[in-house]
Amino acid sequence: MATRKTGDDLTNVIFTVTRDIMAAEGYQAVTFARIARESGTSRTVLYRRWSSPFALMTEAIQAKAHEVQGTLVDADFNTGSLRGDLIAMLTRYKHSADIMGRTYNRAILGEVSKEDNQDVTTFLAQLKQSNLFIMERILSKAQLNGEINNTTTDLVKLMPFELLRYRFLISDEPITDDFIAEVVDEIVLPAIMQQQPHA
Template sequence: MTQTRRRGADLEQAVYQATREILNTEGLSQLTFAKVAAKAQTSKPVIYRHWETPFSLALLAIQDKIKADNHGQLDQVVLTGESLAADLLLVTQRFTASMDAFGKTFMESWFEGVSHDDSAQLKQMLAKVRKIDLNAIDRVLERAVTRGELTGTDLPEKLKLLPFEWLRYRMLAKESIGSAELRLLVDDILVPTYLHRLGPKN
């Protein structure tokens, strides 16, 4: 029986899944269109028509997994907290889940497989991630202003990005990130800092 040729979303998901499996088992440096095509049961010309380079395919495959595992981007998380701390905890929990979706194996092999030619695409991805992170914190700050916890949202970008950089460092350093670490980050670092900069005057 002739196998039905994959198209559209079905093809995309098969290719992304195959890409992630190769990244997980062999690393970014071993990712090729030929391997992806074979594992996804499609042809190399199909891969070449839809994706520019193995690196760009890897970026999209990882982003797809993060969105799927977390039901959207970080700045789309539904905020239901009744305080600044509660909303920040929701965002940091979601961010940690995103990092788990990326996976320690991917993280360990990622940078060793990045070539000079791929650096521009990596910078574009990091710029996009930075914007998503900032949007997520802006939403938290806006809700805190509405509740009267803060007087504004004009925080320096470095302070807005602090929780994500703190968490990324712990992952790269292979340190644990559990509920205790998230509580310390939120209750002892973020909330006091944000209140110091933007809190109501007593």
């Protein structure tokens, strides 16, 4: 008789099953009933831990991204220049988006259109705060290095992430190294420098 999985072992199985279902059949196939059946657990176990299939899917995808390359928030970008740090950060961000995949990212778009989806509202608020934290750390380092005198507005801090998300989710065009450099050189850096005090 097979031993029923518990704790971290069960969580890993649930995450793997969730990712496999989404990859094979899309977001709409990700249901608690299906995941419970294929994970060898009960829907009650899932409902106790996750408020919705979207919340479970988000945690499962993030766990995979963290396993592959760690968290973007914890990454230390130290290339020696503001430009280099921005390019390194956006390259890492692009890799995270690739790991999460278009199916998951487009599921977010679908959920955003639904009214009163607290899971998505919470996710987007957390995403915004983590993006701001990443940029503030990069800009603070640039201040210490004497490249800039001031940090900048939240609008400018969020701009690089929004541009890559649009490219990834809406335009369906590849995010290349040249595109990342263009975003930094033609949009983000000029916007940052525009908000510096002029002599």
